[in-house]
Amino acid sequence: MEATQKKSALSVNMTEGSLWKNMLLFSLPLMLTQVLEVLFNLSDVAIAGKFADYRALGAVGSTTLLVSLFTGLLIGMGSGVNVAVARGLGMGDRQRVEKTVHTSFVLCAAIGVVLCLICVLLARPMLALLHTKDELMDGAVLYLKIYALSMPAMAVYNCGNGIMSAVGDTRPLLYLSVAGVLNVVLNLFFVIRCHMAAEGVAIASVIAQCLSALLIVLHLLRRKDACRLELRRLRVHPQEARRVLAIGIPTGLQNAIFAVANLFVQVGLNSFDAVTVSGSSAAANADTLLFNMMAAFYTGCASFVSRNWGAGKTERIVKSYLVSMCYAAGVGAVCGLLLLFFGRSFLGLFANETAVIDAGMQRLRIMSFSYVVSPLMDASIAASRGIGKSVGPTVIVILGSCVFRVIWVYTVFAWLGTITSLYLLYIFSWAITGAAEIVYFRRSYKKVILSAQSW
Numbered sequence: 001m002e003a004t005q006k007k008s009a010l011s012v013n014m015t016e017g018s019l020w021k022n023m024l025l026f027s028l029p030l031m032l033t034q035v036l037e038v039l040f041n042l043s044d045v046a047i048a049g050k051f052a053d054y055r056a057l058g059a060v061g062s063t064t065l066l067v068s069l070f071t072g073l074l075i076g077m078g079s080g081v082n083v084a085v086a087r088g089l090g091m092g093d094r095q096r097v098e099k100t101v102h103t104s105f106v107l108c109a110a111i112g113v114v115l116c117l118i119c120v121l122l123a124r125p126m127l128a129l130l131h132t133k134d135e136l137m138d139g140a141v142l143y144l145k146i147y148a149l150s151m152p153a154m155a156v157y158n159c160g161n162g163i164m165s166a167v168g169d170t171r172p173l174l175y176l177s178v179a180g181v182l183n184v185v186l187n188l189f190f191v192i193r194c195h196m197a198a199e200g201v202a203i204a205s206v207i208a209q210c211l212s213a214l215l216i217v218l219h220l221l222r223r224k225d226a227c228r229l230e231l232r233r234l235r236v237h238p239q240e241a242r243r244v245l246a247i248g249i250p251t252g253l254q255n256a257i258f259a260v261a262n263l264f265v266q267v268g269l270n271s272f273d274a275v276t277v278s279g280s281s282a283a284a285n286a287d288t289l290l291f292n293m294m295a296a297f298y299t300g301c302a303s304f305v306s307r308n309w310g311a312g313k314t315e316r317i318v319k320s321y322l323v324s325m326c327y328a329a330g331v332g333a334v335c336g337l338l339l340l341f342f343g344r345s346f347l348g349l350f351a352n353e354t355a356v357i358d359a360g361m362q363r364l365r366i367m368s369f370s371y372v373v374s375p376l377m378d379a380s381i382a383a384s385r386g387i388g389k390s391v392g393p394t395v396i397v398i399l400g401s402c403v404f405r406v407i408w409v410y411t412v413f414a415w416l417g418t419i420t421s422l423y424l425l426y427i428f429s430w431a432i433t434g435a436a437e438i439v440y441f442r443r444s445y446k447k448v449i450l451s452a453q454s455w
Contacts, residue, residue: 080248090310
């Protein structure tokens with residue numbers, strides 16, 4: 001099937017050629033796509049902070065972990081779709097790919113609707129559990145309820161993006177570019193012209209997310225290959241559903257568990273004043289931006305590993321893993337240094353008050369040296385998923401990173417009580433979990449790919 005597919009300038013060959021070159025060609029457009037997707041939330045925070053006040057900034061920022069919790073589940077499902085489709089393409093099994101595509105859309109859309117309802121109905125209780133400041137509560141509740149309306153569209157977009165990434169098609173960048181520009185324009189219109197605050201930026205995000213989902217669906221409806229979407233064929237095929245869920249559910253739960261662990265971090269953060277919370281919210285946008293940039297290489301890793309596994313080219317599996325890790329670490333190192341030197345300018349995009357910027361710099365000074373460590377964990381997880389192993393990496397993350405963070409909050413942070421001691425938990429948790437994930441991938445690779453041969 002692969003040989004008969006129409007190759008375009010927007011596609012990348014995963015099973016032949018230089019891995020350094022092809023991984024970069026695949027990941028750079030995807031990185032821009034990830035950045036644009038992050039800009040949905042960043043423009044919300046920036047415009048709320050610059051054109052409303054610090055309370056609007058804090059209200060939007062107070063929802064970040066809950067948004068990450070639920071969108072993490074949707075992104076996880078997209079990862080499951082990506083690996084399942086890539087494996088089928090590598091095997092040349094057209095029927096399997098077609099069934100996976102249509103099953104995935106049904107599953108992802110259904111999950112998106114369920115998560116939307118949860119957020120709308122339980123927004124205030126969930127924010128109360130985070131000890132959200134009273135002065136920020138009403139704005140945060142309103143923002144979360146409105147933003148939740150975008151989750152079905154977000155689910156559909158991530159499903160379509162997973163399918164197209166498996167093919168090596170970078171068109172989602174074009175679609176998200178259009179939606180991203182619309183999001184910024186609508187943010188400015190609702191906040192400046194209509195004098196709205198958190199609710200205005202939430203409405204803008206919903207409209208933009210719906211547009212990105214519509215564009216990617218329209219493209220899939222027009223495709224001529226096995227990834228073509230036909231509405232009359234939408235149904236759940238049990239075997240394909242199990243394949244998608246076997247990767248998607250553990251991946252989504254892992255993302256959710258990270259968010260849950262970070263909820264405890266947020267509780268610790270909320271023990272400080274509203275200015276510190278707002279400064280941390282502004283600085284946390286750097287985390288979101290960098291992690292999504294590096295995530296492009298993790299998606300590339302899972303896609304390349306799964307595609308080559310399906311094609312029987314096992315010699316390219318470990319190389320794909322190492323190349324993706326090197327690229328992601330490079331992004332973390334370079335961007336970390338840039339934030340160290342130009343952090344105040346970056347924070348100035350989201351806040352006007354000097355005190356808020358000073359509070360944000362406390363976080364950036366520590367995190368700028370931490371980003372380079374995270375690929376040890378994330379690239380290893382992506383490689384394991386690429387060879388069909390998802391439960392093991394999730395368990396390791398729960399024990400080595402999430403549980404560790406909770407313990408840190410209630411021991412080290414509780415003892416020292418400083419904001420620095422709270423931020424330091426990230427680099428330690430990434431290093432511990434990364435070491436364990438590397439060992440797990442090595443053992444899984446030997447067992448699944450090489451059997452009795454040594455790595």
